[in-house]
Amino acid sequence: MYRSLLHSLKWSVFVISLCCLSHTVIAAEPESDDDFLFHDSHFHLTNYVQEGPSLSEFLKLMDGKVGRSMVCGIPLQQQWMYANTGDFAPTYYTQTDAPLYYYSFTDAIIAHEYLRLSPEERKRFDPMITGFNPTDMYAADHIRRVLMTFPGVFSGIGEFSIHKEFVSSKISGEVATLENKALDRILEFAAEVGLPVVLHCDVDTPFPRPDQDPYIVVKLKELADRHPETTIIWAHIGLGRVVRPVKDQLAMAERGLRERESKNIHFDISWDETAKYLVGKPEAIKATADLINRFPTRFLFGTDCVGPKTQDQYLEVYEMYQPLLAELTPESRHLLLKGNYERIFDQARRRVRAWEAKNVRRETTPPRD
Numbered sequence: 001m002y003r004s005l006l007h008s009l010k011w012s013v014f015v016i017s018l019c020c021l022s023h024t025v026i027a028a029e030p031e032s033d034d035d036f037l038f039h040d041s042h043f044h045l046t047n048y049v050q051e052g053p054s055l056s057e058f059l060k061l062m063d064g065k066v067g068r069s070m071v072c073g074i075p076l077q078q079q080w081m082y083a084n085t086g087d088f089a090p091t092y093y094t095q096t097d098a099p100l101y102y103y104s105f106t107d108a109i110i111a112h113e114y115l116r117l118s119p120e121e122r123k124r125f126d127p128m129i130t131g132f133n134p135t136d137m138y139a140a141d142h143i144r145r146v147l148m149t150f151p152g153v154f155s156g157i158g159e160f161s162i163h164k165e166f167v168s169s170k171i172s173g174e175v176a177t178l179e180n181k182a183l184d185r186i187l188e189f190a191a192e193v194g195l196p197v198v199l200h201c202d203v204d205t206p207f208p209r210p211d212q213d214p215y216i217v218v219k220l221k222e223l224a225d226r227h228p229e230t231t232i233i234w235a236h237i238g239l240g241r242v243v244r245p246v247k248d249q250l251a252m253a254e255r256g257l258r259e260r261e262s263k264n265i266h267f268d269i270s271w272d273e274t275a276k277y278l279v280g281k282p283e284a285i286k287a288t289a290d291l292i293n294r295f296p297t298r299f300l301f302g303t304d305c306v307g308p309k310t311q312d313q314y315l316e317v318y319e320m321y322q323p324l325l326a327e328l329t330p331e332s333r334h335l336l337l338k339g340n341y342e343r344i345f346d347q348a349r350r351r352v353r354a355w356e357a358k359n360v361r362r363e364t365t366p367p368r369d
């Protein structure tokens with residue numbers, strides 16, 4: 001079943017080698033905070049029905065283990081369609097045939113939670129805007145509006161999805177694509193403000209034919225080419241529950257990325273579904289560790305945990321990755337777990353606050369009774 005595990009790793013090596021041709025490794029900062037195991041570059045406070053812990057409760061799950069966390073909701077709401085599941089209330093998209101729809105209020109939930117924290121507690125979070133429809137030319141306007149409504153809160157955009165197994169086809173309305181002008185507007189605005197973008201885009205369709213070249217790699221390359229000033233974090237390196245690279249993808253990836261110099265692309269290894277490929281076999285662990293050791297500034301660790309209830313549950317993905325972490329150099333491990341997060345999100349905070357200082361109109365009249 002996992003005949004392509006090695007292919008997947010070879011593919012990753014291929015893609016990243018090709019896209020990092022001009023890459024230079026930046027010397028790692030020394031460990032600045034040994035009290036924490038990692039910063040979480042991919043975390044959802046809410047699930048597909050917008051439920052989850054408060055940020056205060058989440059802080060307790062982080063305590064003593066996790067320093068900082070990016071925090072986003074889920075941009076999609078799973079409809080509870082009585083005609084489809086009756087009294088059964090689905091909380092995940094695989095539990096019903098009913099559609100998903102974009103749920104912008106998720107950004108307000110995240111801002112509300114953040115603003116309830118003390119200034120000291122807020123320093124540990126990087127809230128993200130995610131409640132927009134990436135097929136809508138107005139999506140960038142939503143992002144702008146969220147920044148204007150909640151200045152001082154958000155650090156980036158995402159995770160939002162373009163191609164996602166089992167999800168894309170369930171969303172009401174126009175299907176998202178990498179060529180949509182609405183997505184270009186989003187990435188242009190992200191570059192203007194300095195918002196890093198966490199993008200979920202499966203590297204291929206779930207069950208491709210063996211002789212079928214994946215069109216997604218080419219289009220993703222073109223997208224990144226069109227937006228060299230936008231920091232893109234490719235969630236899960238494009239892997240998924242069943243989406244995994246197959247042999248033919250190697251050749252396709254090579255053709256698509258041969259002259260790639262996309263320093264703006266980073267890779268997060270979040271999600272237990274990603275971990276199952278990367279630490280599934282000793283050869284996989286070695287190949288992945290070699291890759292990260294060669295390009296340590298390009299990878300981020302994240303849990304992709306969704307509305308966790310216990311610390312054990314929250315740390316599950318970190319525990320899964322122990323065999324991989326053991327194979328990394330101290331420098332690479334530091335960058336993967338903390339250093340790259342700090343570099344990307346510290347810069348984002350500075351740039352977004354500067355943009356807000358220039359663009360957010362100060363309220364001059366007090367609210368009416």
Ligand SMILES: [Zn+2]
Nearest residue numbers: 042044159304
């Ligand atoms: Zn996610």
